[in-house]
Each structure stands twice: as structure tokens, then as C-alpha cells.
Amino acid sequence: SQQGEEDPQALSIQEGENATMNCSYKTSINNLQWYRQNSGRGLVHLILIRSNEREKHSGRLRVTLDTSKKSSSLLITASRAADTASYFCATDGSNYKLTFGKGTLLTVNP
Amino acid sequence: NAGVTQTPKFQVLKTGQSMTLQCAQDMNHEYMSWYRQDPGMGLRLIHYSVGAGITDQGEVPNGYNVSRSTTEDFPLRLLSAAPSQTSVYFCASNTGGLASDTQYFGPGTRLTVL
Numbered sequence: 546s547q548q549g550e551e552d553p554q555a556l557s558i559q560e561g562e563n564a565t566m567n568c569s570y571k572t573s574i575n576n577l578q579w580y581r582q583n584s585g586r587g588l589v590h591l592i593l594i595r596s597n598e599r600e601k602h603s604g605r606l607r608v609t610l611d612t613s614k615k616s617s618s619l620l621i622t623a624s625r626a627a628d629t630a631s632y633f634c635a636t637d638g639s640n641y642k643l644t645f646g647k648g649t650l651l652t653v654n655p
Numbered sequence: 656n657a658g659v660t661q662t663p664k665f666q667v668l669k670t671g672q673s674m675t676l677q678c679a680q681d682m683n684h685e686y687m688s689w690y691r692q693d694p695g696m697g698l699r700l701i702h703y704s705v706g707a708g709i710t711d712q713g714e715v716p717n718g719y720n721v722s723r724s725t726t727e728d729f730p731l732r733l734l735s736a737a738p739s740q741t742s743v744y745f746c747a748s749n750t751g752g753l754a755s756d757t758q759y760f761g762p763g764t765r766l767t768v769l
Contacts, residue, residue, distance in 0.1 A: 574755075575753075575755045576755040578755075578757070578758075580760075586762060587659075587745055587760035587761055587762045588698070588745065588747075588758070588760045590757045590758060590759070593757060633697060633698070635758075637753070640753050640755070641686075641703060641705060641711065641753065642700055642703070642713060643755070643758065644700070645690075645697045645698040645699075646697050647695060647697040648697055
């Protein structure tokens with residue numbers, strides 16, 4: 546079963562705008578991770594946030610985590626056409642099994 | 656480092672055929688895993704391994720076998736291919752021994768079963 550669910554399923558914005566994607570999950574976690582997948586390629590790790598952290602930054606990425614609501618958000622600021630990709634959240638419901646959501650397809654129009 | 660490599664990139668099989676998808680990593684990672692990705696389904700865990708000689712089932716293990724004789728290699732075997740196994744398969748490894756550590760993904764194998 547899917548542990549994480551991203552919202553929205555698809556998002557289309559103009560270059561320079563901010564993009565926000567949300568992830569909800571069902572069980573308690575140790576960490577939550579965000580990955581990016583360009584079309585036809587493997588997944589690339591973006592950022593990991595631990596369950597005792599509320600916010601984390603990496604370059605133009607900002608991730609928040611609310612364990613009481615079992616939700617996370619990924620904000621990409623000043624989007625570029627190169628940010629066009631699918632974005633997945635992943636949670637570790639068990640120590641050895643990482644569960645991915647279905648992803649958000651982000652399209653950044655030049 | 657080459658990272659995580661997968662072969663072949665593309666494969667077409669007939670129903671009932673068997674084959675092995677290869678995965679190798681040169682980062683000395685203990686934890687390795689296999690996922691399949693279907694349209695609209697995200698990634699689903701097939702099997703994983705926490706070290707040489709140790710494997711376990713993920714979410715969708717039926718129809719697949721794995722073994723881990725070395726730290727570097729983690730092949731995935733399809734015993735008798737079925738059209739439902741048409742998918743893109745990704746291998747991943749990570750630095751720690753837990754799924755919660757950062758995963759490094761291979762480029763994927765696109766499999767079509769006719």
C-alpha cells in the first residue's frame with residue numbers, strides 16, 4: 546500500500562514562480578525524503594528531513610514536516626524550466642522498507 | 656565511481672520466458688533494493704537486501720527472486736514472465752543499513768512482456 550500521497554498530481558507554473566507540493570502519509574516515521582525524477586531517468590535524492598525537524602533548506606528547496614498532521618511540503622522557489630520533473634516523497638514506515646508516493650508532475654513553462 | 660548500474664536498459668520478453676536483471680554498485684553499500692514503477696503507481700518495493708547473503712521481501716515480491724552473493728551485485732530474476740510484469744525496474748543502494756538513509760538509484764530497465 547502507498548504510505549505517502551503527493552498533492553497535486555500535476556502542477557504547471559511559469560518560470561520564476563514558486564512551486565509547492567504536498568505529501569501526506571499514514572504511519573509514524575523516522576525520516577521523510579523527497580526525490581526528483583526527470584522523464585525516462587532514475588530518481589535523484591533531493592533532501593531528507595528527520596522526524597524531529599520541522600523545516601529544512603537546501604538551495605532553492607524548502608521542506609517542512611508536520612508529524613502531528615502526518616504531512617510534508619516541498620517548496621521550490623524561483624522555478625526554472627530545468628525543474629520540470631516528477632517529485633516523490635518517500636517515508637520509512639519500517640526500518641528496512643521505504644515507501645514512495647505516486648508523485649507530482651511539475652511542469653515549468655519558459 | 657560509476658554509482659549504481661543496471662543492465663539491460665531495455666528488454667522485450669515473451670510470456671513464460673525467464674531473465675535476470677543485473678544491478679551493481681561500486682560504493683560498498685550494504686543495503687540494496689529493487690523497485691518497479693508503473694504509470695500512476697509510483698515506486699513499489701519488490702525485494703531488498705541488508706547485506707551479502709541476506710534478502711527479504713518487499714511489497715510486491717511474487718514472481719521475482721533475488722540473491723546477494725556479494726556486496727556489489729544484487730540481481731533480480733523473473734522466473735516466468737507475465738504481461739503484468741511489464742514495468743520499469745529500478746535498483747537502489749544506500750550508505751547505511753536502513754531504508755531511511757539516502758537512496759542512490761540506477762538508470763532503470765524498461766521491460767515489456769508480450
